[in-house]
Amino acid sequence: MSGNPFRSLDLGLRRRLDSLVAGDHDSSRLGAGSEPEEVVRYQPGDDVRRIDWNITARSVDMHVWRSRADNQLDTWVLLDLSPSMAFGTVTGEKRDLAAQVVWAIGELTDAPGNRMGIATLSADGVRWGRPERSRFAAHRCGREMAAAGDREGTAAPLGSTIDAFSRRYRRTGLRVVISDFIDPDGHHEAPFEWQHPLRHLAARHDVIAVEVSDPRERELPNVGALTLVDPESGRQRHIWTGDRHLRDRYAAAAAQREVNVHRAILGAGAEHLDVDTGRDWIRDLAAFLRARRRTSHTVGRPGHNAHIR
Template sequence: MSGYPWRALDLRVRRRVDSLMAGDHEGLRLGVGTEREELARYQPGDDVRRIDWNITARAGEPHVWRPRADNRLDTQVLVDMTPSMAFGTVADEKAELAARIVAALGLLTDAPGNTLGMATFGPDGVRWYRPERARLAASRAARTLTFGGARSGAGSPTLAGALAAFGTRRGGPGLRVVVSDFLEPNGANEAPFDWQVPLRRLAARHDVVAVEILDPRELDLPNVGAVTLVDPESGRQRQVWTSDAGLRRRYREAAAAHRSAVAAAIAASGADHLRASTAGDWVRDLAKFLRERQRTMRTTRGRGRR
């Protein structure tokens, strides 16, 4: 991660979003653990150290608490490294921002037993990295997820194809993160998108977060006169007169409509949605997203226990 030392990333993330994600995943079954899940009458063989003396005194008979199982969190991340990610008009390219977010996720899910695996798709096809302890995987992501592939040319797997392959990987329920700009090589900007079905299937089995990477120039054309635009996926070129106010307005409206369509498609799939821009404070955006996610999960759990 050129120009962004690993230690600096670690300090910045932990200072502002320390441990917001690690506590999100609670056990789904009773078993050996630490958090109290339910009270029950004492049965021969129960651990006497788990007797709740307050309840026992009120009920007049021994009661013990049974703990929630401490589940290990299995995180798998799919990262878009197609040529469209090699674009950036502010401080970073989109691929560099994606690398930092993946590294931050590794730091935030770091806890005993937690692992993080990674897959990338781009000009070299789909590449798989074996799961490691979350913090070690974060360090690897910081080192390896710089954009080293071709900056133009066709041949990369589509997001739909990569998601389908990602969904077939073995592993129990866990956290799955998809990091992409969600731009289709064929230019499709209206739903249904090809990636919707595999994303919905993934969300049916796992807790899924879709991280959408943006750059401001993809949303609004500047008034800079004549420019030549190049499609990084196909290599096609077109000259555009950006001083045309009507053209800039139509471009802005089309980009906004596409972003809305992507947001609606992600929501319909059952995945959570985080947007991060090369022009914004991505750590602040990540912190806000995780806080809102925690509130939603607490509300959902509270309703489920009534």
């Protein structure tokens, strides 16, 4: 990575993100709070401490109240900087985009009393950052990433890191896992090794899984002979991209993996935000926040399916 990744966020992007933060606090801020917003039917994973016993007593179903974000939010971000994140074919690498998402989270959760800590997973191991004001934590992360540069080697498994992440920071709050969710061994079907730890994390916290991808991970270009290198192990494979059958099989396998990862994240009880180096990530974030707002008002109602993508 060259330079501070936040320098690429020009004034236009900053204004667009500011427009998400400004206005109605409830409609844009990320996180859980303590103010009751609505009472809904109990769903697996809901906090039993928020059961509304009065409504439950008058109904055949158990009900809980859901909250809107307040100004005492404890946010922790797990940022995957394993070698597979050092890949990009459009405007930058996946790790650059991940750093920008961290910046956005810092802006969206920044308020008096709020804190954010960032843990980074790389080939050097796991680094546990100290919690501080959300905006300051995000910018410090960007500076440290720029100074560290790229690292070669194999990182610890994402699943075991999420497990340690869950055990280390137990105070209920917002947890964000940013990764490409790519298995170093090429495993692309459920159950994934990170699935159960993510479910355990989501049982206690409000969890958002941010999947970072690149267009070339979904389809191969027709460029003739191509050498592919595994960033984790360094293994190489030579292929002929002029083979249409090969390109079709690659695209089909990649599409199925996307579906499998999406279902695994939702099945674990987390929310899924998909960002891509070839798309407008601010627009993706805005759409996610709008959908999150709608879900908070409709989940638990008859006929609603929160897992529809």
